[in-house]
Amino acid sequence: MKAVVLGGTAGMGRAVARRLAERGDEVFLMGRDAGDLARSAADLEARKAKDARVGYAVCDLEKPEGFAAALDEADRALGGFDTVVVTAGMFATQEALEADIELTRRVLTVNYTNTVVFCEHARKRLLERGGGQLTVFSSVAGDRGRKPVALYGSSKAGLSHYLESLDHKFHAKGLSVLCVKPGFVKTGMTAGLKPPPFAGEPDAVAKHVVRAMVARKPLLYTPAIWALVMLVIRWLPRFVMRRIGF
Amino acid sequence: MAEAILSGWGRLALPGVELLGEDLESLSRGTTLSRGMGRSYGDSSLPARGTDRVVSTRLANRLLAFDAQTGVVRAEAGLSLVELNRLFVPRGFFTPVTPGTKFVTLGGMVASDVHGKNHHREGCFGAHVRSLLMRLADDSIVTCSPTELPDLFYATIGGMGLLGHILEVEFTLHRIPSPWIFMESERVRDIDEFLAALGRAAPRWPMTMGWIDCLQRGRSMGRGILMAGRWAEPHEAPKEPPRAAPELTFPVELPNWALNPTTASLFNMAYYWRHTQQRVETIVAPEPFFYPLDAILHWNRAYGPRGFTQYQCVLPRAAGSAAVREFMELLTRLGGASPLCVIKDCGPEGEGLLSFPLEGTSIAVDMAISPDIQRIVDQLNEFVIAAGGRIYLTKDLFTRPEHFRAMEPRLDRFLAAREKWDPQRRLRSAQSVRLFGDRA
Numbered sequence A: 001m002k003a004v005v006l007g008g009t010a011g012m013g014r015a016v017a018r019r020l021a022e023r024g025d026e027v028f029l030m031g032r033d034a035g036d037l038a039r040s041a042a043d044l045e046a047r048k049a050k051d052a053r054v055g056y057a058v059c060d061l062e063k064p065e066g067f068a069a070a071l072d073e074a075d076r077a078l079g080g081f082d083t084v085v086v087t088a089g090m091f092a093t094q095e096a097l098e099a100d101i102e103l104t105r106r107v108l109t110v111n112y113t114n115t116v117v118f119c120e121h122a123r124k125r126l127l128e129r130g131g132g133q134l135t136v137f138s139s140v141a142g143d144r145g146r147k148p149v150a151l152y153g154s155s156k157a158g159l160s161h162y163l164e165s166l167d168h169k170f171h172a173k174g175l176s177v178l179c180v181k182p183g184f185v186k187t188g189m190t191a192g193l194k195p196p197p198f199a200g201e202p203d204a205v206a207k208h209v210v211r212a213m214v215a216r217k218p219l220l221y222t223p224a225i226w227a228l229v230m231l232v233i234r235w236l237p238r239f240v241m242r243r244i245g246f
Numbered sequence B: 001m002a003e004a005i006l007s008g009w010g011r012l013a014l015p016g017v018e019l020l021g022e023d024l025e026s027l028s029r030g031t032t033l034s035r036g037m038g039r040s041y042g043d044s045s046l047p048a049r050g051t052d053r054v055v056s057t058r059l060a061n062r063l064l065a066f067d068a069q070t071g072v073v074r075a076e077a078g079l080s081l082v083e084l085n086r087l088f089v090p091r092g093f094f095t096p097v098t099p100g101t102k103f104v105t106l107g108g109m110v111a112s113d114v115h116g117k118n119h120h121r122e123g124c125f126g127a128h129v130r131s132l133l134m135r136l137a138d139d140s141i142v143t144c145s146p147t148e149l150p151d152l153f154y155a156t157i158g159g160m161g162l163l164g165h166i167l168e169v170e171f172t173l174h175r176i177p178s179p180w181i182f183m184e185s186e187r188v189r190d191i192d193e194f195l196a197a198l199g200r201a202a203p204r205w206p207m208t209m210g211w212i213d214c215l216q217r218g219r220s221m222g223r224g225i226l227m228a229g230r231w232a233e234p235h236e237a238p239k240e241p242p243r244a245a246p247e248l249t250f251p252v253e254l255p256n257w258a259l260n261p262t263t264a265s266l267f268n269m270a271y272y273w274r275h276t277q278q279r280v281e282t283i284v285a286p287e288p289f290f291y292p293l294d295a296i297l298h299w300n301r302a303y304g305p306r307g308f309t310q311y312q313c314v315l316p317r318a319a320g321s322a323a324v325r326e327f328m329e330l331l332t333r334l335g336g337a338s339p340l341c342v343i344k345d346c347g348p349e350g351e352g353l354l355s356f357p358l359e360g361t362s363i364a365v366d367m368a369i370s371p372d373i374q375r376i377v378d379q380l381n382e383f384v385i386a387a388g389g390r391i392y393l394t395k396d397l398f399t400r401p402e403h404f405r406a407m408e409p410r411l412d413r414f415l416a417a418r419e420k421w422d423p424q425r426r427l428r429s430a431q432s433v434r435l436f437g438d439r440a
């Protein structure tokens, strides 16, 4: 694969980029900070047994005006890419969001509007070349309106909805879209939160995700147990949801 | 970003706030201590008081550079030995020094200046470090090395995190001829024979260490198994690389009584007699050779909720084998012995100001925590002081400050380095409160 990874410097994106590089795929990194990108690119280069440069470009989900240029650069560096992975996103706790409307606006814009805009750019390029693979990290938080993630979850609900439609619309044209719904994973993003019983590790999640990408699956709950958990949650009646703190 | 309880490998748990993140540079600002995978047994990776913010380096684990010509590698301090081995053994490189577990970070290896089975040849890990990038107590970031700020460098190596947060480590990997180990193991009848056998093995083998049954008394006291090894040459080694062993997890916490003198000596008996021949030569994978205990994750649960400590000391060569024999006798008499007792021949002292090894014999023994533990450690320490030896800080939980001072002639130089680099003692741990009187 020739893969662009937006958000590949940290957390689950870092783990996915490493897994791809160690498999022998070509990787191009995108993220907010040039210094951080350079260090992560060096990490991927040192992990590959073969001598290979790993390119990168600054691309910030808060600055949609830069999306096209960053993707053009990836295109040049990779000689055309066939895979795009988006793990970048913004998280904030419900309390923090309720206390700060500006923060709410940013989280909703980054996680929904701007991610969709980025995916539209990527999707067009992939389809021009006859298809490819688009993998985007949404969240189990988008499956059901829930008290502890009311605002964050709504942005991920919109994103999941968009990704499902993309899959329906373009699957026959050769574009496979994978919507990843991680449950709790121990990364820097979730560092302040108390891990629930089946918290996952980024490496295990990355392994799972790459397998689903290769198998061209449209939807992945990871760690796998969350498929079961969310199945139950989705069917809980409203009066129960109102009462419980989940 | 709170995590209410932090613990070391011996399971002592203290309240604490652990900061976890990918960006060490920003995380370490204004914090009191860094910790890696918490494999130090005692309190060296625990906060001085529950409200102190300690940095977890685990997610800061990027490789920054690798030169296949020279083996020089530069990485963030949270990179683990598991990852390093996974990536480089297949490419013909191995860490110059490895402790008995691979679940450690580079930062932890520097801060403890770890030693391995090859100490008599290669010294401690610090001897292979070329430079460190550090955040100091005044929040500045500096590079130190044997030539640049050498006083800071040598106080940091083995300095238990008290001089600053290590952000990056540059060191040299060794080339290995194959990913397999040629091992010779030998059954040894008693402690005197053990010391003689270790002495014979040291010049012949790059790696040696012994397991001793420290529950035996009388004539077979100190019987055990000596293991010596070197990397196998390509023509001796199997064509295929070793396969990854399945990961087992110690499933439950055993009750406190499960590991008692009877079960412990049954275990030891079985382990000793499993080695049916006097001497065996085999080709083995590096994992079971270097990290026998890593085969079972969370094996520390075997000790039950009371937890355990490890007592590790080194007795100088000059004290002779009589001192080792007497130490073992004292240990059994005090009832401190357990199945895990490891003996190692150490080479010359390194340059880290508080580095543990000293030319002589190191003995490490796990001990369940009991109401007697303080008394046992005190008596062992008194013996060690009289013999001119010292203890290993990364395993320690019970040593008293006056004992530490008595066994550590280099302490004043270390304290002077702290005075220079951190006059306010902003960097501190539960251990430094206990041993150096830092404010809690």
Ligand SMILES: Cc1cc2nc3c(=O)[nH]c(=O)nc-3n(C[C@H](O)[C@H](O)[C@H](O)COP(=O)(O)OP(=O)(O)OC[C@H]3O[C@@H](n4cnc5c(N)ncnc54)[C@H](O)[C@@H]3O)c2cc1C
Pocket (backbone or CB within 6 Å): B009, B033, B034, B035, B036, B037, B038, B039, B040, B041, B044, B045, B057, B077, B078, B098, B099, B100, B101, B103, B104, B105, B106, B107, B108, B109, B111, B112, B113, B114, B115, B116, B159, B160, B161, B162, B164, B165, B166, B167, B293, B394, B395, B429
């Ligand atoms: C089964 C087992 C076998 C072992 N065998 C050996 C052995 O053979 N030889 C040996 O020498 N040791 C051995 N050890 C001890 C172990 O190697 C050390 O305790 C090691 O330092 C643990 O590394 P860590 O990353 O878990 O560090 P932690 O336990 O988290 O921290 C250890 C110390 O390092 C400091 N530290 C960690 N990271 C940093 C950083 N980035 N900057 C500044 N300070 C830092 C901490 O403050 C603390 O003082 C063994 C331990 C176990 C559990």
